[in-house]
Amino acid sequence: MSLRFAALGLLAQHPGSGYDLLKRFEVSMANxxxxxxxxxxxxxxxxxxxGLIEVTAVGARGRKEYRITDAGRAALLGWITRPRDNTPIRRPDVLRVFLLGEMTPADASAYAGGVAAAADEVLAHYRDIRDNAPWDDSTADFYARAALEFGLRSAAMEAEWARWLQAEIATRELDQG
Structure with a gap:
């Protein structure tokens, strides 16, 4: 369902073709x-x-330009203002942690180390975006930076948590050994 609202949101910011949207997705929402x-x-x-978007022009090779309609904008704003309507989050990574007891402590620690390394890579990627994107003072960029800040903080927390888990596994092994 969120792809619907992601597309509506991008069209609300700026009309465009499917190709334009895909390119904007790749540089803004793909993360x-x-x-x-x-x-x-x-x-x-x-x-x-x-009826939430409409075709405003058809170009070469059938390329369609879209814009959001009033009904689309109303649907988008309704969705934005109802965060409690979110479907439950499925976190396969957290489910794996829940089941780490089925592995040896060494393998569980290695898994946690992999989580930390992956989070460090994501954090580096987000920092690169933060430091190199051509930000401006637009409202869209302000909120894009806010979403990016969430990603930065989440990745940093995940890396820190995974290192904590490794340390706890090691401590548990010492206490039980």
Whole structure:
């Protein structure tokens, strides 16, 4: 369901073609909500069928330009203001941690180390975006930076937590050994 609102949000910020949206997705939302070309184009068709976006121009090779409609903007704003409507988050990574007791402590510690390393990579990627994106003073960039800050803090917390887990596994082994 969120792909629908991600597409509506991008079209609310600036009308464009499916290709334009895909490129904007890749540089802005791919870290938060990745989408393939086929998923995005299918969603654009559904949004148009539902009257939430409309085609404003058809160019060469059938390239369609879309813009959000008033009904689409109302749906987007309604969704934004109802955060409690979110579906439950499924976290396979946390489920794996819950089940680490099925592994040897060494393997569990190695898993935690892998989580820390992956989080460090994500953190470096987000820092690169923060430091090199052509930010401006627009409202869209302000909130994009706010979303990026969430990612920065989440990745830093995940790396710190994974290192804590490794230390706790080591302490447990010493206490039981």
């Amino acid at each position: 938060v909500w990745p989408a393939t070309q086929s998923q995005l184009y299918a969603e654009l068709n559904k949004l148009a069928d539902d």
